[in-house]
Amino acid sequence: MDTKSIEGVCVGGCVRKLNRMVSAIYDGALANAGLKTSQFSVLVSVANRKQARPAELIKHLELDESTVSRNVERMCARGWLRLVPDADRRSHLIEVTDKGQALIRKCLPAWQKAQTEVSRRLGTDSVAELRSALRKLSARS
Numbered sequence: 001m002d003t004k005s006i007e008g009v010c011v012g013g014c015v016r017k018l019n020r021m022v023s024a025i026y027d028g029a030l031a032n033a034g035l036k037t038s039q040f041s042v043l044v045s046v047a048n049r050k051q052a053r054p055a056e057l058i059k060h061l062e063l064d065e066s067t068v069s070r071n072v073e074r075m076c077a078r079g080w081l082r083l084v085p086d087a088d089r090r091s092h093l094i095e096v097t098d099k100g101q102a103l104i105r106k107c108l109p110a111w112q113k114a115q116t117e118v119s120r121r122l123g124t125d126s127v128a129e130l131r132s133a134l135r136k137l138s139a140r141s
Helices: 003-009 011-033 038-049 053-063 065-077 098-122 124-139
Strands: 080-086 091-098
Touching: 003 011, 011 038, 011 098, 038 053, 038 065, 038 080, 038 091, 038 098, 053 065, 053 091, 065 080, 091 098
Parallel strands: none
Antiparallel strands: 080 091
């Protein structure tokens, strides 16, 4: 197999390119709030759990420890998240602040616009196939 063939069929490369293209749409929509898609995902994930341990976010969002740590640190500095002591003292819990909750509310229309745009451009069937592929790969993790 030559490099031209690899470039044309590599699933990893295709998914990374798709990720960059989709992220650009969401990042553009959220830019006015000073938020990146990756940060919005962390914010929403923590908000949905009331409190989250870093390990939960790592597993749920499929991120590495340093990425979660870096995002949480930056979001705490901006007042969107806060760290609270955990009962087992080996870790901490992450909570969304009132400022973070307000940011989520502010971003929802922009997020919905991006969601609608990506769904329109990909089509309902492709979005369903993406979710199915994610479930299949997650089941084998």
